[in-house]
């Protein structure tokens with residue numbers, strides 16, 4: 001698939017999911033192959049720091065959902081990756097997911113793709129969460145297509161954040177221009 005939207009929130013239909021999906025909309029409307037994945041309800045065990053991935057080039061932890069989602073990430077061209085802000089940073093579920101991608105780092109399995117960082121906070125902390133996500137994207141040599149932050153507390157509130165919705169459209173349109181270049 002060309003575009004993968006990933007929400008790290010444990011709220012399946014929460015604000016992060018809604019904002020990520022908003023970014024995917026222009027691409028979907030243009031007929032670009034798109035998939036959305038939520039980490040809600042997924043079993044994502046933490047990195048053990050064992051370093052065995054340096055040899056195996058894949059995480060040695062088995063029996064959870066990390067591998068299937070990591071493979072989708074490897075297969076995509078644009079990754080839209082978002083988190084709710086928990087204590088001024090990304091949430092634990094997304095951090096566990098990211099930490100496990102150390103196994104993809106050794107031979108830069110994600111390099112050359114484009115990335116978009118997304119974070120939703122109630123009042124503060126989205127900037128730092130975006131920095132964390134961009135640190136992940138930069139480490140893996142994905143080029144940034146921008147970052148989108150939103151404001152919301154209860155589920156759905158981010159849809160009332162007009163700035164976030166407008167910015168989601170701007171960045172979503174960039175995805176369309178990247179993957180559907182005009183030839184005239």
Ligand SMILES: Cc1cc2nc3c(=O)[nH]c(=O)nc-3n(C[C@H](O)[C@H](O)[C@H](O)COP(=O)(O)O)c2cc1C
Pocket residue numbers: 009010011013014015016017083084085086087088089120121122123124125151152153154155156
């Ligand atoms: C454990 C926890 C920590 C939070 N920490 C912050 C915070 O540091 N700053 C903030 O503005 N909102 C904080 N929030 C509020 C969430 O960021 C906010 O509700 C967000 O919209 C949740 O997104 P979601 O619906 O995608 O899960 C926190 C919420 C929880 C549950």
